[in-house]
Amino acid sequence: MDANVVTDENIAVPGGLLPGEMAGLFRLEAVEVDMFRARGVPGEPGRLFGGQVAAQALAAAAGTVTGARPHSLHAYFLRPGDASRPVLFQVDRLHDGRAFRRRRVSAIQNGEPILSLECSFTADTSDATDYRAAPPAPGPDNCLAYVPRAKFGGRPSPWHLLSGRVVPGTEEAPYPLATTADLWLRVDEQVAPAVAPAVLLTYLSDLTLGATMIRPTRQYPAGRQDVTGLTSLDHSIWFHHPAEVCDWLFYEKSAMAAGPGRGLVTGRIFNRDGTLAASVAQEALLHSRPRPGTKEA
Numbered sequence: 001m002d003a004n005v006v007t008d009e010n011i012a013v014p015g016g017l018l019p020g021e022m023a024g025l026f027r028l029e030a031v032e033v034d035m036f037r038a039r040g041v042p043g044e045p046g047r048l049f050g051g052q053v054a055a056q057a058l059a060a061a062a063g064t065v066t067g068a069r070p071h072s073l074h075a076y077f078l079r080p081g082d083a084s085r086p087v088l089f090q091v092d093r094l095h096d097g098r099a100f101r102r103r104r105v106s107a108i109q110n111g112e113p114i115l116s117l118e119c120s121f122t123a124d125t126s127d128a129t130d131y132r133a134a135p136p137a138p139g140p141d142n143c144l145a146y147v148p149r150a151k152f153g154g155r156p157s158p159w160h161l162l163s164g165r166v167v168p169g170t171e172e173a174p175y176p177l178a179t180t181a182d183l184w185l186r187v188d189e190q191v192a193p194a195v196a197p198a199v200l201l202t203y204l205s206d207l208t209l210g211a212t213m214i215r216p217t218r219q220y221p222a223g224r225q226d227v228t229g230l231t232s233l234d235h236s237i238w239f240h241h242p243a244e245v246c247d248w249l250f251y252e253k254s255a256m257a258a259g260p261g262r263g264l265v266t267g268r269i270f271n272r273d274g275t276l277a278a279s280v281a282q283e284a285l286l287h288s289r290p291r292p293g294t295k296e297a
Contacts, residue, residue, distance in 0.1 A: 022160055022161040022188075022191065023190070023194050025038060025041075025052060025056070026038075026059050026195045026196075026203075028056065028060055028089065030063065031088070034091040034093065035090050035091070036088070036089045036091070037086050037088055038056045038086060038087045038089065040084045041083055041084055046083050047081060047082070047083060048081030048082065048114070049083075049206070050077050050206050050232045050235065051158065051202065051203045051204065051206030051235075052158070052203060053081055053087060053107050053114065054075045054115065054206065054235060055199045055202040056087065056199075057075065057089055057105040057107050057117040057119075058070060058073055058119055058199055058202050059196065059199045060089035060091055060105055061103040061105050061117070061119050061121075062196065062198075063091070064091050064093060064103060065103070065121045068101050068122055069121060069122065069239075070120070070121050071122045071124075072236070072237065072238045073118070073120075073236065073237050074117070074118050074234070074235075075115055075116065075117040075118075075235045075236070076115065076116045076234045077114070077115055077233060077234065077235070078112075078115060079109075079113070079114045081109055081114040081115070082109060082110075085110075087109055087114070088107070088108040089105055089107055090105065090106045090108060091103055091104070092105075092106075094118075098123070099122060099123050100120055100121065100122055100123075101121040101122075102118070102119070102121075103119055103120075104116070104117070105119070127240060127242070128240035128276060131240070131276045133274060134250055134252060134268070134270045134276075135252060137167045138168065139184075139272075140165045140248040140272075143165035144165065144166050144168070145163070145164070145165060146164030146165060146166050146183060148164075158207055161191055162186065162187055162188065162204060163185075163188070164183045164184065164185050164207075165183065165184040165248070166181045166183060167182040167183065167250075179208045180212055180214060180223075180253075182250070182251060182252050182253055183208060183250075183251045184249065184251075185204050185249045186247065186248045186249065187204070187246070189246065197242055197245045198239055200243070200245045201239070201269060201277065201278055204249070204251075205235070205251075205267065205280045206282070207251075208253070209253060209265055209280065210232055210282060212255050212265045212267075213227070213230065213263040213265050213286065215255050224258075224286070226289055227287065227288045228287050228289055230284045230286060231284060231285040231287065232282055232283075233283045233285055235282045236280065236281045236282070237279070238279045239277070239278050240278060241271070241277050243269065243277040244271045244272065244273075244277075249269055249270065249271060250269070250270040250272070251267055251268075251269050252267060253265060253267040254266050254267070258286070260286070260288075261286055262283060262285055262286060264281065265282050265283075266279070266281045266282075267280040267281075268280070
């Protein structure tokens, strides 16, 4: 939900959950009809990663659907979640048609919703075959490893589940941060076969996306160096083709529009063979410090 911008040197992440334990976060317990529970991680203070709770909400919705696969979701992040506590997911069955099933999911902690997600499933087995191709980029074997920062807001780092490679040149100099770069991403081989690809795609789609907003623009040729943090407001995904999560995925990102307080970013996730797996959009709140020569309100 809250994605702080990395403003210092990236260093290796020590400790944390093992990949198998991270995969267990997506195995939800059915506690009542259309109600599921995800366990927390005792002793892990800090905010829930937004991609995690959105992915869990999609998994909860999928638990009420047969004969169809997800094709889109739209989520609003309402309140910070506590990574150490369980989350309840209440699923509302909005519509069950011949070709489409639609669900609304409320993620709840302490009696209050922390996320609201609506998603749609389709029985159509066809995939997108016509789309704008991925931009030219070196393959993952020719890119440097993405090394995440040591702390991830005090919570279990998503990078215990994933590895990344930075596509050179997309860090957008003169403000070169790895978090702004396009990335190759790969799910840990112990986890990928155990979790639904759309759930994993939802999880990883929130990684580094908001940070794309601090790339240089016409108005800010040196990048948004006034931005000290980002908070995701909403997140949408359209699934076009099954994601090959056992192999590298290419995440291309763009900053579409930004103002003083909010900005919109989009992303496209491709399989290694160039097939478009998903399109992503996110609006985020920009936390910034006053620029030199300006007065704080």
